[in-house]
Amino acid sequence: MSGSNRDDFTPNNKRIMAERVSWKCSFPGCGRNTVGPHSDDPTKRINNGIAAHIHAAASGGPRYNPQMTPEERKHISNGIWMCRDHGNLIDTDYTVYSASTLLDWKAQAEKELQIALNYQLKSL
Numbered sequence: 001m002s003g004s005n006r007d008d009f010t011p012n013n014k015r016i017m018a019e020r021v022s023w024k025c026s027f028p029g030c031g032r033n034t035v036g037p038h039s040d041d042p043t044k045r046i047n048n049g050i051a052a053h054i055h056a057a058a059s060g061g062p063r064y065n066p067q068m069t070p071e072e073r074k075h076i077s078n079g080i081w082m083c084r085d086h087g088n089l090i091d092t093d094y095t096v097y098s099a100s101t102l103l104d105w106k107a108q109a110e111k112e113l114q115i116a117l118n119y120q121l122k123s124l
């Protein structure tokens with residue numbers, strides 16, 4: 001797990017990142033659920049999502065920003081929750097998917113779920 005030069009998110013921050021978007025992919029138009037029951041083991045769940053770094057966790061990675069500190073790189077604000085397909089896509093085609101684009105998507109995904117949550121509360 002450790003021993004690398006990656007500034008990875010903590011497990012707790014990954015979970016909060018996912019919960020803030022209701023475990024749905026933040027890629028516009030996707031919204032795929034990334035968590036569900038394990039088919040054989042009633043005590044387990046499948047997590048098919050990724051806490052993707054907006055600015056890469058390590059030098060040479062997509063959208064790496066050398067000005068950031070390790071604490072900033074591993075901070076929850078530097079992550080966006082995605083399904084595995086879109087997590088891979090944004091890191092492969094990283095000139096198309098800029099940091100500012102990803103930050104916009106993250107804000108949009110969280111806003112949509114905040115509205116949905118508030119609506120559900122009002123309609124109880």
Ligand SMILES: [Zn+2]
Pocket residue numbers: 025026027030031032082083084085086
């Ligand atoms: Zn997706």
